[in-house]
Amino acid sequence: MMRLVDRFTAEERKQLVLHSYQGLSHRWGLDRVHYPSSVRDEGLARWGQNYTHLSTSTHNWAEFNALDRGFQAAFISPVFSSISKTDYGQDAQLSCVDKRMNFSTTLIALGGICQENIHTLKSDFDDVGLCGAIWLAEDPFTAFEACYTLWYDHQ
Template structure:
């Protein structure tokens, strides 16, 4: 299960993320586009070196790697300017907005968000007319992560769909009890009767 931070800060955010990182198969995407590099380093320092192995920053990739983070996420815009060069043994993920876009990804990307699957919770009005169908996948070299409007009450609709995993954002941070909402979602995984397909990058560890 992927956890995505909000652009802004939430009360007890670091505490919540560190508790979630105690669970198997949890990865935290740090999306803080307005955070200066020095503040980003301070943010990373709140996590242990072991916890940083499951952090996926969306910005400040070079400095993140200097502080023990081995994963990066490229937005759609950054991916389009991607020059084909990534550090050795570097996990990379990206964002896509249709199965066609996902299916055309090069194998360098270990995982990709596909969405919005449901109308967004954190971005009101987004995804209402652009929802991704549950099937249409031909690329099985990259993990497909369902994104957009995912919450405990909607996961059942993704059973046996073409997704490997889910990402939580708005449902988690807008919940009265974020850890309880995360637990309810986590308890419904995997999405199929098959075991959760392992992150291919873990094989390199």
């Protein structure tokens, strides 16, 4: 992992987010970490919140609403049936954003988001995460560019 991180400049490292090896982040000059929901409590207890940007994954409104204020951002998924994980179906409850009570954490929609449905999320979510729509696209750059334009150019 260190050999990979070493390939980035100090300026580029400011944008990297570690999803593992969080305990080594400061030594590597990284201030952004992500705690998956499965290790969130352990991560906070072990490495704390001493980061510029701390994110996590959530899978229901109760979990999102109960997040510690130290989390700047949280993904909530799946909002649609996953494109890349065939067994990861839409959770209709996630579209009920009226259950959101935590407004100190940026809410990022994840799961099944593509250029055909991204517009339906704009009024209720702070941001979106794209995976399968990019990875599995015939032309990943064009797919990303289309989603980016639909999300950011029409806000």
